Amino acid sequence: GNSVTQMEGPVTLSEEAFLTINCTYTATGYPSLFWYVQYPGEGLQLLLKATKADDKGSNKGFEATYRKETTSFHLEKGSVQVSDSAVYFCALSEPGSARQLTFGSGTQLTVLP
Amino acid sequence: NAGVTQTPKFQVLKTGQSMTLQCAQDMNHEYMSWYRQDPGMGLRLIHYSVGAGITDQGEVPNGYNVSRSTTEDFPLRLLSAAPSQTSVYFCASSSGGEGQPQHFGDGTRLSIL
Numbered sequence: 415g416n417s418v419t420q421m422e423g424p425v426t427l428s429e430e431a432f433l434t435i436n437c438t439y440t441a442t443g444y445p446s447l448f449w450y451v452q453y454p455g456e457g458l459q460l461l462l463k464a465t466k467a468d469d470k471g472s473n474k475g476f477e478a479t480y481r482k483e484t485t486s487f488h489l490e491k492g493s494v495q496v497s498d499s500a501v502y503f504c505a506l507s508e509p510g511s512a513r514q515l516t517f518g519s520g521t522q523l524t525v526l527p
Numbered sequence: 528n529a530g531v532t533q534t535p536k537f538q539v540l541k542t543g544q545s546m547t548l549q550c551a552q553d554m555n556h557e558y559m560s561w562y563r564q565d566p567g568m569g570l571r572l573i574h575y576s577v578g579a580g581i582t583d584q585g586e587v588p589n590g591y592n593v594s595r596s597t598t599e600d601f602p603l604r605l606l607s608a609a610p611s612q613t614s615v616y617f618c619a620s621s622s623g624g625e626g627q628p629q630h631f632g633d634g635t636r637l638s639i640l
Contacts, residue, residue, distance in 0.1 A: 418569075446626040457531075457617055457631035458570075465626035503569060507626075514560060514585065515619075515629060517569035 416441045420504050420518030427494055427525050435489040435521045437478075437504035445506040447471075447480055447487040448515070452501045461489075461502070494525045529553050533618050533632035540608045540639050548603040548635050550618030558621040559601040560585070560629065561593065563614040570617060576601055577623070608639045 421436040439445065446465045450458040462471030467482035476491045487504060504518040534549045552559065557578045562570040562585075572585030576595040590612060592604040601620075605612060615636050619629040 420569075448628060450631075455633075457633045458619075459631070460628040463626060463628060509625060514572055514575055515562075515570070517562075517571075519567055519569045 416445070416506060416508060416516040418504050418506055418516055418518035420521050422519075422521070424522035424524060427523070429496055429525055429527050430493045431525075433489070433491040433494045433498075433523070435502055435504075435523070437487045437489065437518060439485050439487065439504075439506050441485075441506055441508055443508050444482075445508045447478070448505045448507070449476070449478055449487070449489050450503040450505060450517075452503065452520075454500075458503065494523075496525045496527050499523055499525045531618055531620055531630050531632035533616075533635050535635060536633065537636050538638070540605075540637070542608060542610060542639060544608050545604070545606050546608065548605075548616055548618075548637070550601045550603065550632060551599050552601075552618075552620040552630070553599065554620060554622070554630065555598060556620035556622050556630070557598070558623045558629075559595065560619045560621075561591070561601070561603045562617045562619065563587065563612075564617060564634070565614050573603065573616075610639045613637060613639045 417440045448463045449461040451461045462473040464471040464480035470479045505515045531552045560575040561573040574593040576582045618632045621629045
């Protein structure tokens with residue numbers, strides 16, 4: 415079956431530090447890959463996505479590249495802000511799966527001023 | 528745009544009680560899903576629907592029922608609540624196109640005593 419493995423948290427960084435959250439996946443087909451963000455007390459919001467190998471998703475300074483050869487979709491940001499403090503989820507969706515998402519366990523990020 | 532609306536936001540039940548979590552979307556999405564979020568486990572799929580009148584089980588369906596009589600609504604029923612069902616529940620919807628993201632509600636925090 416499908417699975418998503420995320421870097422365990424929590425992660426604590428100082429403002430303007432570089433962020434990497436690792437994500438690797440197992441899938442039987444060619445999935446679409448997503449990063450979702452959850453701010454305290456809220457639902458999940460799509461941060462970025464990539465639908466095929468070598469695609470780069472980007473949004474709000476965050477980036478992730480779909481690497482089929484390493485089955486990875488690592489999230490990066492060059493300079494984090496306090497407002498980036500949230501829980502980040504990596505997820506995949508396989509074609510023909512009724513678009514259902516398989517999630518990683520989530521990584522809590524705290525950015526200190 | 529309201530997007531995906533979940534009610535109630537919080538609920539406390541006693542073991543053995545029943546209740547229905549409501550979910551409504553105004554985006555005319557065909558795909559709707561229910562997930563539960565537990566610490567350290569990400570989100571797990573309970574039930575999903577690919578259109579009115581069609582539902583199917585996800586990863587953790589036991590103890591939950593769903594129905595989909597309209598495109599807009601997808602209620603989740605707990606027939607006899609158990610402490611193991613204490614969780615945060617999220618409803619999501621999607622247009623179903625390849626690589627299209629799911630849109631999440633703000634969640635229902637449910638405690639079973």
